[in-house]
Amino acid sequence: MKMHDVVIIGAGPAGLSAAIQCRTYDLSVVVIDEFPKAGGRLLGQLHEEPNGEWWNGIKESNLLIEEAENLKTDIRLGVSVHHVERLENHYVVHTNTEHVAAKTVLIATGAAESAAPIPGWTLPGVMSIGAAQVMTNVHRVSVGEKGIVVGVNVLSAAIARELQLAGVDLHSMALPATNVVSEDQSNPRAVMERLVRIAHLAPSKFIQFGSKFATFEFVRNIALNFYPKDGIKMWDMPIHLRKAIKEINGTDRVESVTMVDVTPDGDIIRNTERTIEVDFVCIAGGLYPLGELAAVVGCPFEYNEALGGHVPIHNEAMETPIDGVYVAGNITGIESAKVAREQGKVAGLSIVKALTDNAEVAEKVDAAITNVQQTRDEATIQFHPEINEGRATISASFEQLIK
Amino acid sequence: MKDVIICRCEEVSLTDLEDAAKKYNCSARELKLRTRAGMGFCGGRTCRPAVDKVLTSITGEDPTNNIPLKVAPPVRPLSLSDLGGVNHD
Amino acid sequence: MTKRIIDHPVLGTIENERTVTFTFDGKTYEGYERDTIASALLANDVRTIRRHEATGNPRSIYCNIGHCFECRCTVNDVSNIRACLTLIEENMVVKSGDVQPDPLNPNNEGPLPRTYEEYAERKAGDTDENA
Structure with a gap:
């Protein structure tokens, strides 16, 4: 088995930009993605960015892929990793097609x-x-004739807009009806809190959406108590914070949803059920870091x-407490793709630093770390307002752990 | 309201979980093993946060820094021929 | 194929796509060369990709990026292939997943089928009666 310098699991913005750094310093790299x-x-x-330009993920991906390919990066697609085995002084990455050995692993x-x-969600x-x-x-395939988005958050609002752009017809966005799992997503007060806190930095239409509720709590209470029956429109699509989806109906496929009115605390108001005909439903429960490997x-x-x-506990250099294991991107916390890309750069440089004696790399790592923070500060899409505090806590845990 | 499925792979509903919890008065881990919630084909990737929340709310156990329901390899289902080395050297 | 998003105000127009022919449960479909099994089927308005092994309830794509395994199917005789991650190929034979035998279920009545063929025969018989 050939011993590589690094196996990178995941060919997203983090993995690809790490690969580019590693290849720039001529490390032997294998990138794997399923x-x-x-x-x-x-x-x-x-x-659409606040400056009116479009952030086009396909174009951005192609830029990274092109750069990686110019550096002759070994990218293996359609391959699933199911285990990362730690041996005495290297790692073996188990996939469905082969085992790949490397001195370091970036997850x-x-x-x-x-x-x-x-x-009815199955x-x-x-x-x-x-x-x-x-x-x-x-x-580029339409998911249906008419649909509804269940769950109102920054991700679902952005994607609802993307569906609209592609000509896909959406009835509205509404909350999931309350149960022990969706409590947080189904409480209008909690949902509005989050929307208002992101409103100041999100693309233009969010700003209008957020400003309707101002920053004062009593205004938000009034807004929720007198929330318009037809919802508040964003790009002509109603967003309902006082309506929830209680059930999805159909025998062999989605035929309709049952919508109910809810109180400002998310309790279902009796006898408000109505049926809305849709043939698809998008469930938006948010994202969580995928740390299984x-x-x-x-x-x-x-x-x-x-x-x-x-x-996984890690430091700003994207090192974990396990020698030779690095992490970057959303596995370290939910943030925008731009932050993930910069984190990948840090991870790649950290790996170069660990495997070579190149003196200039240490400085580059520091500069890349600064870039991550700068990108975070400028991000137009932020998933959690306390992201900086969250990052600081994890870094502190890392320091505590390696002491 | 119709019963809601929590774990899609094994079709374990909220009622199944609540009934099992009541009957056996058990820990989150035991409840998972009894009902198979989160133990299906996807390895819990879809329902893990949901199952965790249900188990926490039923058993009253504190969510800790450890991932509540342990992750073990393989993290993707694997055919025996792939595992057995037909395709390996 | 009416489900295609051919024109897009930002992403542009899809042009000159090469088509690929494949079968799903014996029926022939066409998709684009870059389609996954899941996107090609949806473009043909086919939603149900498998039935739950125990309950028979229908399933389609849920996550579309390989996490949930709901869209697993049999491709050229290899089982448990995720339709959302697998690109279609010319003459590919795709089969949906179906209800599986459950010999240990105490609710089963009568003698157990001894082979899969026997099970499949009986199951086919059941369906005929229902029809």
Whole structure:
């Protein structure tokens, strides 16, 4: 078995930009991803920046892929990793087609979507909001004739807009009806809190949406108590914070949803059921860091709400407490693809620093770390307002642990 | 309201979980093993956060820094021919 | 194929795609060369990709990026292939997943089928009666 310098798991923005750094310094690199095209979740992204320019995930991915290919990077697509084995002084990455050995491993597996289960959500035609995004923007197939988005958050609002752009007809966005799983997603007060806190930095239409609720709590209370019956429109699509989807109906595929009115606290108001005919439903329960491979290789984890869930403990240089294991991108916390890309650069340089005696690299790592913070500060899409505090907590845990 | 499935792979519903919890008065881990919630084909990737929340709310156990329901390899289902080395050297 | 998003205001127009022919449960479909099995089927308005092994409830794509395994199917006789991650190829034979035998279920009545063929025969018989 050939011994590589690094195996990078995940060909998203983090994995690819790490690969570019490693190849620039001529390390032997293998990048593995189970999707048939490189780019990861970046591929599906499409939104208008505040300056009016479009952030086109396919274009951005292609830039990274091209650069990696120019550096003759070994990218293996359609390959699934199921285990990372730690041996005495190297790692073996187990895939469905082969075993790959390397001195170091970068785990850049991104995020998975949290479910907001509602009755009927296993019917064909119900999918995660991310599934609809990929089908629409990457595969260019319409997910249905008319649909509804269940779950109101920054991700679902952005993707709802993308569906609209592609000509897919959406009835509205509404909350999931309350149950023990969706409590947080189904409480209008909590949902509005989050929307208002992101409103100041999101693309132009969010600003209008957020400003309607101002920053004072009593205004928000009034707004929720007198929330317009037809919802508040964003790009002509109603967003309902006082309506929830209680059930998805159909025999062999989605035929309709049952919508109910809810109180400002999310309790269902009796006798308000009505049926809305749709043939697809997008469920938006948010994202959580996908850390399973970091877990099997033995990384310690910490629960961190600002970062989206359980994240492997790491420092700003993207090192984990396990010698030779690095992490980058959404596995370290839910943030924009731009942040992931910069984190990947840090991870790549950290690996170069660990494996070579190149004196200039240490400085480059520091500069790249500064870039991550700068990108974070300038991000137009932010998933959690306390992201900086969340990052600081994890870094502190790392220092504590290696002492 | 119709019963809601929490774990899609094994079709374990919220009622199944609540009933099992009531009957056996058990820990989150035991509840998972009894109902198979989160133990299906996807390895819990889809329902893990949901199952965690349900188990926490039923058993009252504190969510800790450890991933509540342990992750073990393989993290993707594997055919025996792939595992057995037909395609390996 | 009416489900295609041919024109897009930002991503542009899809042109000159090569088509690929494949079968799903014996029926022939056409897709684009860059399609996954899942996107090609959806473009043909086919949603149900498998039935739950125990309950028979229908399933389609859920996550579309390989995490949920709901879209698993049999491709050229290899089982448990994710339709959302697998590109279609010319003459590919795709089969949906179906209900599986459950010999240990105490609710089963009568003698157990001894072979898969026997099970499949009986199951086919059941369906005929229902029809």
